Amino acid sequence: MSPFPFTRLIRCAASGAAAFSLLTASAGGALANVKTCQLLEQNYEQIKRGASTAELNRSLFSAANKGCAALARRLLDDGASLQARDRVGFNPLARAAQAGEGEIVTLFLDRGADINARALDGSTALYKAAETGRLRIVRQLVGRGGDPSLTGRSGITPLAAGAYIGSKPIVELLLAKGADPNILDTTEKTAIVYAAGRGFPDVTRVLLDQGVDVNARYGNDLTVLMWASGYSAEAGVNDMIQVITLLLDRGAKVDDRDNRGRTALMTAAELNHEAAVDLLLAHGADKSLRDQQGKSAGDLTSLTALREKLAAR
Template structure:
């Protein structure tokens, strides 16, 4: 067999998918030329079959091959968390910072996939922690959105900018606040994220926290807002619609957030650009009663 022993080169047991791929390749070895050779390398990377990937590279598969999304085998292996393949590709000269057509580097792909060990490997190998996708999303933004504190710490230790802004006018602090991740928000603030920075549409992280995702625990939303205010976020700042954090919380139906903001000194008398109060925007009788006092 052309790949006899290749799939077993790793000290780890051969995965069934790798054994099946090896068998298929051995049945038609003459086809493994040119484009097919590279396509098969992508398949081996996506399945995390290090022995097969090594054999394909030895036969002539290219570390610079591109798939239809513009990614290289390294992009695919990094997203898969295929550590042995990534190490082999890097040793053979693969570009650690190659971006696919969407601008996603191996590091960003690993962060988006939640591959903490792979992120550490790539950072140790010199991956650029500041490279952004075509949408302006950096690894630290993706990490903040996913709420992985240990992964975020790796990125910050590598020098990630907590105040970087994407093309939608959002940053890591905004992503974490909108998901109501108080621990992530606290970490970013400690790393130098600006608590009262005005982002796209004149929104602040506090406003994003006030209107946090519905699947987040209400208590986490409140703790996130508390951390931001303690760090200097202005409670009555208004966005480009004239909406304050209190108005946003009221409209979103976040009763605990409304209570917290009122207790923290939010002004219920502010009006938006259409002249509406938080009371006018309130979703539900409970919140209207709070604001009518």
């Protein structure tokens, strides 16, 4: 008898167990949320008689953060204010958006919450939703008038926040709603710098397709190719190779220099990114070039094998 039916049975059992675990985890999370809301409601019952506006508002923030829609509605009816701010300047709408609580976002908007209210760092509800990857909330907010041009911390746009976490759907949605992909933040970076530097080829492609200049210069005269070649530690090597290949295929100049005279190859070499070095060399990068201190790519790497490769004729 073929072992296949038994193997399939094991796989089905494992699959079923995984599905059961997922369902029970989901149910457990929902139950925990119900209990949290019940506890918040009990706490409110204890303070509601003679509760100050400040106490009502604190309870409203708790309800927004935990997804307790019924309690939030009750608090608004009892006098809690949607204009209230927490210690960093967020209103209840922004906290509900950050938490991904769509029902509460709808409630607050229907009750007149300022959709474009800004916190101390400039962040709006839309920014917080994009930053935390809440696609459904982003769609909800832009559909109700959320402004994608309003920046959050360090002048970062909601689009750049979505690019930073690699959310192609959020980036596409915000672009469709008129978000400008070329807005520089206070560190002189745009959405494509975050997408490329953190290893998100799909998001990088979307932004290039939108017309972003592959050879544009950013802070310190860096190009996107340089950012990609010096990719962050969180990025996977395969993803980064895809990003670098994409940029080169779209016409990125392989030997452009930054304000220190360094090229993408030098950046990759200094960070010991061997796969990136190999790819750049394959695309004609000049390993003989030197920066303003007279150092070549081979001088910058700490890997003996990579230094030998870059020193070879």
